[in-house]
Amino acid sequence: MSRLYIYDHCPFCVRTMMVAHYKQVSDLEQVTLLNDDEDTCHRLIGQKMVPIFEHQGVAIAESMAIAKLLDSLGAAERVIRPLQLSEAILPRLQPVQAHSWALTFPRVTRIGLEEFATESACAYFRNKKEALLGCSFEQALAETDTHKAAIEQMLAELPPLSLPSAHGNTLSWNDVMNFPPLRGLTLVQGLTFPPAVLQWLDEVAELSGVSLYFDRAI
Template identity: 45%
Template sequence: MFTLYQYLHCPYCVRTDMVANYSGLPHKKVLLLNDDEKTCVDLVGVKMVPILQTEDGHAMGESLDIVAKILSMAPPEKQLLPKTTADQITGFISQFSSAINHLLFPRNVMITQPEFETEGARAYFQKKKEKMLGVSFDDAFTSSDTNLKDVNTMLADMPQLPLPSARNNQLGWDDIYIFPTLRNLTMVKGLVWPAPVKLYVSEVAALCNIHLYDEQAV
């Protein structure tokens, strides 16, 4: 049995969680506090997640390397379909990364998540991400209307997404790259989800047993 150290909100952690759950391999999840540097440094020498630790104690970071490691242990029927449209779609989404970050970063600490259970963990995250945004979380949240407009444009113009139901409910590399950002956007109230995009998010979440934020959205 392997162990995944992760955060609930982290899109890179979502990648590894998707494959771990989909694979059916027995594993343990450890949800770290966001300001817990020591555990990460002890395991891989640097503050980062996700981290996979094998039964013999070997630990590794980098989400795509962890995905590859899990796949090396997974049965043939749980391998991922080849990547096809991921580069096109993630390239499109990346054009809206500033608006997405301004919406997501303050909301990450506004909703209940295990990595932000303590005031210290929330403050650690907020200080780091406010520096990245160049504005306070309060200001970012106040400017939600402008960023909602941009992200709603993104959702409305989204290229066609590869539905699992159209490929025998198999997970693909495309999903590993595309799904995590869209999943995190479910914590944002006021987004208008076109039916095909919402269906994609719902199908992948169900296939991989990934928590969505719809009921917590702010």
């Protein structure tokens, strides 16, 4: 049996989860690591990072390489449509990434995810991410309105995203790239998503078997 080591909240892990579920990859165990579990990562690949895919005695650790391999291992009839540059949203997300982090990092440890099942895992995450943010989680939360405004403007300016339902209920590689960072923003209570983006999120979540966070938003 192959193993996919992930964190539920990690956008890079979500790419691989989407492909594994959509392509109905068989004999695959999905393993959620605690966020402070460095030993497993170092044992498998020599460094602390996820996702990790262990297959036929070999462990690999780059999300798109894993996604492509899972695509080849899955059901051939469940095709992933080609990438369309016109629907690439990552360049639009990059300028507001700090705002996205400030909204999501302080919230994600508080919604019951397996990777944060222990106090030490939560503390490990906080220490790493507060250093990245340059402020405490409490300060980031206190500045939620500022961060929300920046993200909502970005969401309103996104290019149209092709609905899976308009393409025979199939996913595209754009969906695999675009869904993870937008899914993370569903953690934020009261964040306004344009209706078209909401419909796209719902359809991709359903097809990929990766749930949104709206019911646990903070």
